[in-house]
Amino acid sequence: METILQALFILIFGISAVFASISFFFLIIFVLKKIDEKINEFRVNKKLKSDSLTEKENVLTPELVAVISAAIFEVINKPVHIRKIKFLKDEKSGSWTALGRQNIMGSHAIRVSRTKI
16 A cells, blocks of 8 residues: 555656646746847837938939849849839838748749750
8 A cells, every 4th residue: 555655656746846847948938938029129119210211211213223123134034124113111021921032033033945855
């Protein structure tokens, strides 16, 4: 009977220790997540309140159109005719959006091999 009591004590103590350690790591991760959110919020607010972001940046100049045309020409290796330039206002566009844009640009750079059959 005493061995059963010892086994139950070890079982309860072991399960409690595992639960306590999992709870401890959960609290650490939760606190770090909240700290990271506060730091990011501070950085975003600092960036938005700075004078570097103005509406004058969204002005199309002939030099800007020339630079964009040259960049597109380098990407797709074909002469291009720009019909529309649209400024993105979403500052929160993430890596998935950038990757999607890269895929779209890359799909236009199809190289056809001209081999004789």
